[in-house]
Amino acid sequence: MHLGEYRRANDLSRSAMTKRPWNGSIVLILLGLSLASFSFAAEPLPPTHIDDFTGRPRVIIMSDIGNEPDDQMSLVRLLLYSNEFEIEGIIASTSTWQKTAVHPETMHALIQAYGRVRSNLLLHAKGWPTAEDLEARAFTGQPGYGMAATGADKLSGGAEAIIRAVDRDDPRPLWICVWGGANTLAQALLHVRATRPAGGVDRFVEKIRVYAISDQDDSGPWIRCEFPNLFYIVQPSTQRGDDYYYATWTGISGDVYYRNGAGPDSTTVTNEWLDANIRSKGPLGKLYPKFAFIMEGDTPSFLGLIDNGLNSYRRPDWGGWGGRYVYRQPYGETHAIWTQGGNLFSRVTSQDTVAGEDGREYTSDQATIWRWREAFQNDFAARMDWTIADYAHANHNPLVEVNSQSGTTPIVIDAEVGKPVSLDARQSRDPDGQGLHYKWFFYGEAGGSDANLATITISGADTAQAVATATAVCRPQWLPLGQCSGNGTAHIILAVTDDGSPRLTAYRRIILNVHAATSH
Numbered sequence: 001m002h003l004g005e006y007r008r009a010n011d012l013s014r015s016a017m018t019k020r021p022w023n024g025s026i027v028l029i030l031l032g033l034s035l036a037s038f039s040f041a042a043e044p045l046p047p048t049h050i051d052d053f054t055g056r057p058r059v060i061i062m063s064d065i066g067n068e069p070d071d072q073m074s075l076v077r078l079l080l081y082s083n084e085f086e087i088e089g090i091i092a093s094t095s096t097w098q099k100t101a102v103h104p105e106t107m108h109a110l111i112q113a114y115g116r117v118r119s120n121l122l123l124h125a126k127g128w129p130t131a132e133d134l135e136a137r138a139f140t141g142q143p144g145y146g147m148a149a150t151g152a153d154k155l156s157g158g159a160e161a162i163i164r165a166v167d168r169d170d171p172r173p174l175w176i177c178v179w180g181g182a183n184t185l186a187q188a189l190l191h192v193r194a195t196r197p198a199g200g201v202d203r204f205v206e207k208i209r210v211y212a213i214s215d216q217d218d219s220g221p222w223i224r225c226e227f228p229n230l231f232y233i234v235q236p237s238t239q240r241g242d243d244y245y246y247a248t249w250t251g252i253s254g255d256v257y258y259r260n261g262a263g264p265d266s267t268t269v270t271n272e273w274l275d276a277n278i279r280s281k282g283p284l285g286k287l288y289p290k291f292a293f294i295m296e297g298d299t300p301s302f303l304g305l306i307d308n309g310l311n312s313y314r315r316p317d318w319g320g321w322g323g324r325y326v327y328r329q330p331y332g333e334t335h336a337i338w339t340q341g342g343n344l345f346s347r348v349t350s351q352d353t354v355a356g357e358d359g360r361e362y363t364s365d366q367a368t369i370w371r372w373r374e375a376f377q378n379d380f381a382a383r384m385d386w387t388i389a390d391y392a393h394a395n396h397n398p399l400v401e402v403n404s405q406s407g408t409t410p411i412v413i414d415a416e417v418g419k420p421v422s423l424d425a426r427q428s429r430d431p432d433g434q435g436l437h438y439k440w441f442f443y444g445e446a447g448g449s450d451a452n453l454a455t456i457t458i459s460g461a462d463t464a465q466a467v468a469t470a471t472a473v474c475r476p477q478w479l480p481l482g483q484c485s486g487n488g489t490a491h492i493i494l495a496v497t498d499d500g501s502p503r504l505t506a507y508r509r510i511i512l513n514v515h516a517a518t519s520h
Contacts (some may be wrong), residue, residue: 048450051209051314053172056127057305059085060165062141062158063298064095064180064216066103069289071179074298075107076278076288079114079134080383083127084306087134088165088174091141091158095180095216096239099145107138113283117387124386124394137161141184146217150187152194159187166207173231175209175313177301181217185210189227205230209313211301211322213249215239225334233316233338236330248323248340248350251369252303253295263356264370268377269295277381277502282388300369303376309400309408309507310493317449318491318509319352321376324368326350327449340365345478348448375495378502395500398436400508401427402494408508415456415490415512417470423510425494426464434498440466444475446491447511454488454514468492470514488514 061078065071075090090111092104115131122128141158142149162185165174176185192204205227212220212234224232237243244250245260253269255261267273271290279285304312304322312320316338317327325338326349342349353363354371385394402425405411415421423440430436440461444453452474460466474484492510497503 049315051173055172056084056086056307057313058165058170058172058174059087059302059305060089060091060162060174060176061087061302062091062093062176062178062180062182062184063107064093064098064102065106066092066101067095067098067180068292070291070294070297072106072110072287072289073291074179074296075110076284077296077299077380078302079110079284080121080380080387081302081306082114082129082134083121083125085302086172087129087137088168089158089161090134090138091161091184092139093141093158093180093184094143094145094149096145096241097216098180100143102140102143104138104140108135110284110287111135111138113287116283120388120390121386123391124396142181142187146181146183147186147219147222150183150190150219152190154187155191156184156187158184159191162188163192166204173207173209175211175302175305177298178210178212178216178220179298179301180213181219182210182212182215182223183217183219186219186223189223202229210234211304213298213301214241214244214247221332224337228335231338233325235340236333236337246340246365248325248365248368249297249300250294251323251364251366252297252300252373253291254297255366255370257294261362261364261366261370263354263358263360263362263364263367264373265357268374273377277377278384281384284387285384303369307408308379308397308505309509311408311410311509314410315447315449317447319368319443319446321372322369323365324350324352324445346448347475347478348453349445352445375497375505378504381502382500382504395434395498395502395504396431397504398428398430398434398496398498398506400494400496400506401425401429402508402510408506410509410511412511412513415468415470415514417473417514417517419469419517421468421470421512423466423468423492423494424464425466425496425508428464428496430498430500432498432500434500436464437497437499438462438464438466439495439497440468441493441495442468443491443493447489452484452486452488454490454512456490456492456512456514458492466494468510468512470512473514473516487516490514 063071092102111134139158139161141156210232214237235247245258278288300322304320310320312318316325326342329336340350351363352368354367356362382395455472455475456470458468473488490512494508497505
């Protein structure tokens with residue numbers, strides 16, 4: 001089934017919780033509370049849209065680089081993955097931490113270092129942009145803080161770059177990754193609204209996808225209020241950093257500094273590991289600084305755009321290296337956005353439940369990122385090897401094939417409760433001839449924004465051949481209210497890991513569109 005067919009098949013399926021009438025007697029019996037003590041606000045309808053474009057994601061980075069080391073760290077990693085994206089702009093911006101200065105010179109220094117290793121990177125993969133091309137795409141954004149630095153006569157080079165990129169005749173959306181303040185995007189939107197008819201503004205807005213690392217000036221809330229149709233991923237926050245503790249993006253490495261979640265193994269995000277695996281390797285490694293607070297707090301904004309088989313950029317509730325989000329209206333926002341939180345009755349929330357390093361299960365928003373940490377850190381280390389080693393002396397990702405379907409796009413299968421679905425990855429291979437290890441797992445929280453979350457079992461989960469069997473269209477709810485109706489969805493992730501050094505993982509996402517058992 002094509003992704004577009006999957007979307008249409010689920011258009012009529014909503015979470016069973018949102019369809020069920022409240023049964024007052026059950027609530028009274030179970031909770032001993034009066035219905036009068038509850039106030040249920042209508043929830044916004046979740047989106048059904050899936051970005052099913054082909055080709056590399058188009059990306060613009062807005063960074064308050066120079067404020068502290070983590071932006072520079074994130075830009076090093078971005079350059080090491082620049083063959084995975086079409087980088088339309090790298091914009092030096094301000095933020096609450098850097099209100100009156102921008103530092104594009106730091107961006108240029110890193111791009112020049114990238115230029116010195118590009119020829120070696122080409123030994124390992126295709127598609128690396130030239131340093132000259134990246135230099136031409138580096139811009140300065142609004143030079144002052146927040147909305148006070150925007151206005152009719154304040155169109156910066158960065159804002160112009162955003163407008164040109166959005167206007168380009170290209171069916172792919174434009175991802176804008178906000179590492180600092182968002183006022184350069186606000187300036188672009190102000191200019192477009194002032195110079196185009198309403199329909200033209202709508203067409204401009206619908207091409208943009210924003211992933212913001214919290215709100216680091218006052219422009220993010222303004223943008224979301226003024227342009228309610230703009231696709232926006234963020235955990236709304238004050239601009240002082242008080243709310244960073246709660247944010248999903250801290251799952252990249254923040255468990256030690258923020259102390260906001262037990263479970264993850266922090267070995268690969270220490271300065272000692274980074275010294276050995278990143279900083280000691282070539283011109284780019286030398287420009288990877290030690291962190292002041294956490295490693296690469298901005299990296300989750302583009303980590304999910306990497307073509308590793310997880311495809312989480314197609315819809316934020318699918319989950320991947322950049323975390324998982326749900327579509328809801330947070331307190332203080334005028335409309336729904338992709339964010340954290342969710343419905344605890346139905347358990348459709350932004351939290352993942354993951355086995356930690358001690359084998360116990362932990363549930364948190366940060367777990368939606370740290371669950372992949374060993375894999376994305378090993379991947380980073382391998383790419384840094386690519387800057388100094390030839391092909392024969394470096395490791396490369398496995399190539400995953402499921403049911404004779406190669407590539408990285410999701411595989412969508414119709415499934416009926418009780419009927420087994422065979423999954424065969426024996427044709428997967430490793431380009432370096434390494435041995436492969438297989439792990440099929442049920443990503444039970446993924447995809448719940450517009451369908452019931454089904455339940456499945458997987459046999460042969462640690463082999464190349466597995467069998468998935470749907471056991472119910474709807475998983476059990478916190479309270480037994482109403483009946484399940486419609487179809488369900490179940491996401492299965494295949495992780496294939498090689499025996500190389502460092503060990504590298506590639507993925508394939510299988511989406512089961514689950515129907516009730518057919519009566520005979």
